[in-house]
Amino acid sequence: xxxxxxxDRPVSPAWVTVDLxxxxxxxxxxxxxxxxxxxxxxxxxxxxxxGYVGTDEGLEHAAWRELKEETGVDSRDLHLEQLGAYxxxxxxxxxxxxxxxxxxxxxxxxxxxxxxxxRRAHWIPVKKALDADGAHLAFDHAVIVRDALERAxxxxxxxxxxxxxxxxxxxxxxxxxxxxxxxxQALDPSNxxxxxxxxxxxxxxxxxxxAPSAGRPAALYRRGEEKLLAPPLMRADSE
Amino acid sequence: xxxxxxxDRPVSPAWVTVDLxxxxxxxxxxxxxxxxxxxxxxxxxxxxxxGYVGTDEGLEHAAWRELKEETGVDSRDLHLEQLGAYxxxxxxxxxxxxxxxxxxxxxxxxxxxxxxxxRRAHWIPVKKALDADGAHLAFDHAVIVRDALERAxxxxxxxxxxxxxxxxxxxxxxxxxxxxxxxxQALDPSNxxxxxxxxxxxxxxxxxxxAPSAGRPAALYRRGEEKLLAPPLMRADSE
DNA sequence: GCGATTTATGGTCACTTTGACTCTAATCGA
DNA sequence: TCGATTAGAGTCAAAGTGACCATAAATCGC
Numbered sequence: 001x002x003x004x005x006x007x008d009r010p011v012s013p014a015w016v017t018v019d020l021x022x023x024x025x026x027x028x029x030x031x032x033x034x035x036x037x038x039x040x041x042x043x044x045x046x047x048x049x050x051g052y053v054g055t056d057e058g059l060e061h062a063a064w065r066e067l068k069e070e071t072g073v074d075s076r077d078l079h080l081e082q083l084g085a086y087x088x089x090x091x092x093x094x095x096x097x098x099x100x101x102x103x104x105x106x107x108x109x110x111x112x113x114x115x116x117x118x119r120r121a122h123w124i125p126v127k128k129a130l131d132a133d134g135a136h137l138a139f140d141h142a143v144i145v146r147d148a149l150e151r152a153x154x155x156x157x158x159x160x161x162x163x164x165x166x167x168x169x170x171x172x173x174x175x176x177x178x179x180x181x182x183x184x185q186a187l188d189p190s191n192x193x194x195x196x197x198x199x200x201x202x203x204x205x206x207x208x209x210x211a212p213s214a215g216r217p218a219a220l221y222r223r224g225e226e227k228l229l230a231p232p233l234m235r236a237d238s239e
Numbered sequence: 240x241x242x243x244x245x246x247d248r249p250v251s252p253a254w255v256t257v258d259l260x261x262x263x264x265x266x267x268x269x270x271x272x273x274x275x276x277x278x279x280x281x282x283x284x285x286x287x288x289x290g291y292v293g294t295d296e297g298l299e300h301a302a303w304r305e306l307k308e309e310t311g312v313d314s315r316d317l318h319l320e321q322l323g324a325y326x327x328x329x330x331x332x333x334x335x336x337x338x339x340x341x342x343x344x345x346x347x348x349x350x351x352x353x354x355x356x357x358r359r360a361h362w363i364p365v366k367k368a369l370d371a372d373g374a375h376l377a378f379d380h381a382v383i384v385r386d387a388l389e390r391a392x393x394x395x396x397x398x399x400x401x402x403x404x405x406x407x408x409x410x411x412x413x414x415x416x417x418x419x420x421x422x423x424q425a426l427d428p429s430n431x432x433x434x435x436x437x438x439x440x441x442x443x444x445x446x447x448x449x450a451p452s453a454g455r456p457a458a459l460y461r462r463g464e465e466k467l468l469a470p471p472l473m474r475a476d477s478e
Numbered sequence: 479g480c481g482a483t484t485t486a487t488g489g490t491c492a493c494t495t496t497g498a499c500t501c502t503a504a505t506c507g508a
Numbered sequence: 509t510c511g512a513t514t515a516g517a518g519t520c521a522a523a524g525t526g527a528c529c530a531t532a533a534a535t536c537g538c
């Protein structure tokens with residue numbers, strides 16, 4: 001096993017990990033789950049949850065496993081997609097570690113349980129996590145969080161994943177707030193509803209309505225089957 | 240070095256490789272560069288070009304290096320982007336190998352030189368490479384080629400990468416043929432030109448025109464600065 | 479009970495974009 | 509000079525968009 005032809009350069013195996021950027025919406029803001037590292041390197045610093053990929057484990061399997069371990073949520077209700085591989089030679093002082101980052105989106109999740117290994121996990125506003133370019137994050141996790149945020153914003157334009165942020169059943173306004181929070185811009189309620197309802201398979205009406213705390217009761221919906229959004233919902237290029 | 244906390248499951252290091260899906264357009268068809276493997280495993284089968292990531296080498300650096308080795312082209316004229324990581328535990332019979340796949344797009348490239356290690360490289364029509372679900376491809380490369388094709392199609396909708404397929408300078412018709420070949424559907428010349436010229440920063444006029452072999456001479460363009468395409472150019476959902 | 483307030487949802491309207499076409503321009507070859 | 513060929517401009521009805529205004533259905537303060 002190993003390189004079968006003489007390579008031009010030294011080659012050595014690497015440790016492979018998965019790291020998760022788990023996003024959710026709480027208190028009208030986009031939050032990411034961060035753990036506080038209990039041991040070096042980067043002891044005391046914040047980092048994305050993650051861990052080593054098992055010897056006989058697939059990458060996505062490892063991601064789902066970590067996701068469950070960290071959030072306590074098993075349900076495949078969550079959206080999980082691969083973000084990409086990060087493998088700068090010096091990204092981990094312990095040696096060569098290539099990590100495969102995943103983006104997870106979910107409805108408001110419980111305050112996470114303390115991990116088995118005494119790591120405390122917390123929901124942190126993404127804006128705060130990226131303060132000072134995310135300099136307080138361990139490893140290259142600031143880069144990963146930035147990439148994850150950009151991916152999430154783009155996915156909202158072209159796909160129906162926004163509904164993954166909403167616990168079912170949800171209202172059109174709930175869905176609109178997802179867009180407003182992730183994009184950081186207000187949307188016209190009337191035009192938004194028109195586009196969402198016209199896009200087939202984005203949401204399906206349940207026939208029920210909310211018991212409102214204020215205002216007119218809203219119709220309730222579930223997530224539709226369609227994953228792609230045509231035509232796309234586009235954000236203004238401002239910000 | 241290695242797992243610093245006792246893991247729930249056995250963990251072991253893996254070999255890390257990069258594999259490249261290099262697409263170009265030749266003879267009015269989309270082609271992918273495949274090599275014929277000279278040694279086991281999968282001896283004699285076709286595979287994507289690729290190789291081990293050096294001990295002190297970044298992933299993207301390794302991809303550029305392989306790209307140059309395989310095509311003989313150094314120029315950063317080529318578009319290169321990460322497709323994702325593939326790491327099923329049994330994807331390589333030699334042991335645990337995680338590969339990071341890259342998608343490369345370029346203008347008509349020379350018939351590649353035989354690799355240093357006696358691997359013969361050829362441009363193969365993508366359609367042919369995926370015949371019988373790509374069962375004749377080594378490893379999980381059929382999956383990678385499929386994913387790469389889908390990514391390329393999507394990128395054409397939302398970005399200006401299509402111009403990476405055209406040697407500069409090029410005509411609007413050249414650009415349109417890229418879309419027609421990659422999407423496998425004819426586009427209205429007039430409407431296409433309208434959209435491309437309206438999208439700022441997609442192409443910039445050189446002021447020159449072609450010396451035509453037949454028909455009216457066409458205006459020549461270079462690639463613009465803009466990478467994103469707004470509004471997107473959408474393909475019909477047929478096929 | 480009643481009007482103010484709040485939220486959901488429906489509708490209007492001018493403007494832009496789209497897709498399907500038609501028409502003209504500029505070149506070559508017979 | 510007459511097609512044939514390819515580029516490129518223009519037309520038009522239909523659909524989509526953004527900025528609105530209007531109405532519906534609930535709660536709240538009094």
